[in-house]
Amino acid sequence: MPEYAVLILPSANRVYTDTAPRLVRAEVAAFASSLLSVTVTDTGTRAIGGVDYVTLTTDRPLAGRDVAALSNVSSAYALFEITGELLRPLTMTPAARFDSDLLTIQKYPGKTNEQFTQLVLNLTVLASEKATTAFEGPLHVLDPLCGRGTTLNQAMRYGYDATGVEVAPKDFEAYERFIKTWLRSKRLKHTATSGVLRRHKVRLGQRLEITYAESKEAQRAGESRSLTYYNSDTLRTDELLRAESVDVIVTDAPYGVQHGSRGDDDSLARSPRDLLAAAVPVWTRVLRTGGALGISFNTHVLSHDEITAVLGRAGLTVVTGPGYDGLAHRVDQAIVRDVVVARK
Helix, strand or coil: CCEEEEEECCCCCHHHHHHHHHHHHHHHHHHHHHCCCCCEEEEEEEEECCEEEEEEEECCCCCHHHHHHHCCCCCEEEEEEEECCEEEEECCCCCCCCCCHHHHCCCCCCCCCHHHHHHHHHHHHHCCCCHHHCCCCCCEEEECCCCCCHHHHHHHHCCCEEEEEECCHHHHHHHHHHHHHHHHHCCCCEEEEEEEEEECCEEEEEEEEEEECCCHHHHHCCCCEEEEEEECCHHHHHHHCCCCCEEEEEEECCCCCCCCCECCCCCECCCHHHHHHHHHHHHHHHEEEEEEEEEEEECCCCCHHHHHHHHHHCCCEECCCCCCCCCCEEEECCEEEEEEEEEC
16 A cells, blocks of 8 residues: 655644654544545554654555645645655645745744644644645634734735734734835735724724735736734634634633733733633634634643533534544643634
8 A cells, every 4th residue: 555754843832742753643634534536544654764753544546636735734844755775856836825934933931833823724624624725825814812913924924815913012013013114125016005994983903905916917817815903802813803704713722821801800811711711602703604613722721621622612613533532731831732723
C-alpha cells in the first residue's frame, strides 16, 4: 500500500515542535475524513535519517487534489512518497496567497503559535459544510476574541474574508498599525478606513475596514477580499454582524481578564467560564447553519466538559472522532491547551 511521509516544520517554540507530530496525525485524520479522495488506513511517527516524520498509509496513491489539500496541513514542511529506502518529494501547492511574514512579523508576549492557529482554523473549516471546497473558495471567518489578529492574518493567507472583535484598545491600535504597514510594504492595492464605531447613535468603540486584492488582476476580476476589525465588546457581536453571515468562528478562549466584558456595574467579568457562557449564544446567532465553531482553551481554567456543555446549550453539536479527539497538549507550566470544534 502507498506510504507517505510529512516532514514537520520547525517551530520557534520548542515545546510545540515536540508536540506537532501528534497534532499533525490528528489533522491528517480530519483531512482524510472530510477532503481526501483516498482512505488513510494508518498514521504514525517514524525517524528517517535521524529526523522525525509523520507517516500515512493509504489504500491507493494520492491524487493531485489530495497532495494540494495536504499542502495546507499546519506544520507540514515537505511531503514525500516512501519508495523502499528512498523519499520522493511531492510538489506541495498550499493555498496561501501571501508570504508567511503576515503571520510571523508581529512579536508580543502571549502570542498564539501561528502553526497552532492554522491547525484550529483547518479543523474548524473541515468540520463545516464547506469542507469539500475548504481551500478553493472564499469563506467568512470570525474571531470574536481576536487580540492582535493572528487568526485574521491566517484567514487572509487563505483568501478568506475575516472579521475580528476585540475589547482592548491597545490591541486594536497595534493591529491597525501593523496591517496598514504590511499592506503598503507589499504594495497591495487596498482601501482602509477607520473611525468611531456607533450603532443607533451609541458609541460602541472603534472600527477598521479594509478591502484588498492579492493582485491587480484579482482586483479587476472583482476578487477583492474584506478585513474588518471591531474594537468592541464581544457580547455585541450580533449587533455588529448580520445573523447567519459567518461560515466559521475560530477563537482562543481567554486565559485571564484580557477579553473580559463589561457588566452593568462597569467591572470586568473576570471568569472566562462566565464570559463564554454569555458569549457563545451571541456568536452562534451570526454563524450560518452548517458552519462550525472552534475554540482553543486552557484546561487549567476550563474543562473539556464545561466547554462542551456551553456549546451544547447554544444548540451546537460537538464534533468527535478522528482528528478531533486527544488534542490536549502542554504549552508551558501554566497552560495545557485543548481544542473543541462544534457544528451548527
